[in-house]
Amino acid sequence: MTALSADPDRLKHLAEALVDAARRAGADQADALAVDGRSVGIDVRGGALEQSERAESVDIGLRVLIGGRQAAVSSSDHSRDAIAQMAARAVAMAREAPVDDTLGLADPGQLATIRDASGLRICDDLPEPEPAHLQDLALRAEAAALSVKGISQIESANASYSHRRMWMAASNGFSGGYARTGHVISTVAITGEGTGMERDYAGESRVFAADLPTPEEIGLLAAERTLARAGARKPPTGAFPILFDRRVSSSLIAHLLSAVNGSAVARGASWLRRDMGEQVLPAHMTLSEDPHRPGYPSSRPFDAEGLATRPRDIVTGGILQGWTLDLATARKLGLESTASAARGLASAPSPANSNVILTPGDIGQDQLIAQMGRGLVVTSMLGASINATTGDYSRGAAGFWVENGQITHAVNECTIAGNLREMLMTLVAADDALPWRGVQVPSLLVQGMTVAGA
Incomplete structure (x- = not known):
């Protein structure tokens, strides 16, 4: 001891x-x-x-x-x-x-x-x-x-x-x-x-x-x-489908979670601030959180204000169900806390999520790549320019280029851009989500984003 x-x-x-x-x-x-x-x-x-x-x-x-x-x-x-x-x-x-x-x-x-x-x-x-x-x-x-x-x-x-x-x-x-x-x-x-x-x-x-x-x-x-990345080069510039590999797909859902966070909504700094009860994901998708998943990284019995945590749907059948709230943001918005408070030693409570799960698809990543025809598979990202109020999205990316439904070579030094509201509505999910993640999300195909490369 x-x-x-x-x-x-x-x-x-x-x-x-x-x-x-x-x-x-x-x-x-x-x-x-x-x-x-x-x-x-x-x-x-x-x-x-x-x-x-x-x-x-x-x-x-x-x-x-x-x-x-x-x-x-x-x-x-x-x-x-x-x-x-x-x-x-x-x-x-x-x-x-x-x-x-x-x-x-x-x-x-x-x-x-x-x-x-x-x-x-x-x-x-x-x-x-x-x-x-x-x-x-x-x-x-x-x-x-x-x-x-x-x-x-x-x-x-x-x-x-x-x-x-x-x-x-x-x-x-x-x-x-x-x-x-x-x-x-x-x-x-x-x-x-x-x-x-x-x-x-x-x-x-x-x-x-x-x-x-x-x-x-x-x-x-x-x-x-690493070996798969040998010989990487810039992709062409244009509008293409983009497949976010399961290594990075959770970042897309993290942007949605930020937009439904009560702190952002109460400040008016969320591109979803007027969308309670509206469709924000495809109709077959549900986004839930379960703070009670045994063995998972952000499981917790109570939040940072002593309220009992509980499973809940954030999005059900594509429809936004509610905000993520602590006591203060709930009072600002005239709602009840979702028992989502988190805090540090020298900070006040603020809303945060625990063990988020997105509905998986029923096909593998290879099948999604075949459906793409021509486009980009993103496996890593760096930097970010996200407008929290409009949802405009731009990030540096690297991954693999797809031609005729097959990966042909690695790519690097490119930028991908779009609008989160439009991107999320076109999602097609694979069935490959990894367990043990705080945000458990499969590979996600997004249609019609802009790729800026060579």
């Missing part, structure tokens, strides 16, 4: 002490977080250890509310005197903040009754892996990638582990917490030299180490993807 976990109730005591200190300092309401975390990461290169990192910390955060004003502060000093000073500072800051009458904690009757993560399987109970074991995993991934002819070098091979415990307490009577773990293996491989150099990667993350692919599988996949 590590020093961080020596007292299982330490975080509970810290969070509740912060709330008590805030009330004594003059706060009307307060909520607090106490978090302990430890992580270790190993990077190898050329068959040897390149970098080893380990971090341990216990951090605390406090939010106070006074007459419609709020302030949030954080610290890594959790002595009794530091907590008292922190509370006094937060109260002084809140008294200078602007008034927002929508601010306030949940009523006691709204609070979740389940206050731990029992049944969600988000924490691996096995002992923390030794650095030597992580190094072995990284070395095996690197060796597998290097074993493939044509791979010139490995940019990085990594194995890492993290464990995080959180406890939240509030002056409305809420007190609860849970832990989560993460295991990661990744590899970045390179082929070619100089201006002809191309790289690609593979990586996986799981709550439980036993659910990870082997390092060899990850290394070989990184090599396969």
Whole structure:
């Protein structure tokens, strides 16, 4: 047992002490977080250890509310005197903040009754892996990638582990917490030299180490993807169908999720702000979230305001059902919270999603490529110019060119553009969504986007 976990109730005591200190300092309401975390990461290169990192910390955060004003502060000093000073500072800051009458904690009757993560399987109970074991995993991934002819070098091979415990307490009577773990293996491989150099990667993350692919599988996949990019060149310019590979297709849905986020809607900064009850996806598609999926990365029993999370449809049969809301944005819009609040140690709650799933299609990616005829398969993207108010979309992209329904060569250094409202209405989904993702989305075909290449 590590020093961080020596007292299982330490975080509970810290969070509740912060709330008590805030009330004594003059706060009307307060909520607090106490978090302990430890992580270790190993990077190898050329068959040897390149970098080893380990971090341990216990951090605390406090939010106070006074007459419609709020302030949030954080610290890594959790002595009794530091907590008292922190509370006094937060109260002084809140008294200078602007008034927002929508601010306030949940009523006691709204609070979740389940206050731990029992049944969600988000924490691996096995002992923390030794650095030597992580190094072995990284070395095996690197060796597998290097074993493939044509791979010139490995940019990085990594194995890492993290464990995080959180406890939240509030002056409305809420007190609860849970832990989560993460295991990661990744590899970045390179082929070619100089201006002809191309790289690609593979990586996986799981709550439980036993659910990870082997390092060899990850290394070989990184090599396969990298070699496929050899000889990449710019595509032609014009209007073409674009297939977003499952590695990047979730980014399209992430833009939709941003547009239905209550914070954006309340500010009027969403291209979907007038579309409640309107069609935003093809009629056969449903977009849902389930914070209770066992073993998934963003599963949680309650949100950052102590409300019980629950599965819900964001879009049903293509029709937008509602916004993603915390308490404050719900009050601004005259609605009820969807129990979607998330927050950091020194920030106020804001809406966020948990474990999003898009309806899959019934054909494979190869069949979608055959349907395209001529167009672009996008496997990676960089940079972004997204107009949150209009939905105008432009991003740098790389991937593969398709002629006569077959991939002919790799492409790079191009820009793809369109309007998200129009793009999302033309979606055709494959059946290849990967599990264990926070946003589980298959490959998606979009008709009629603009490609700017050669």
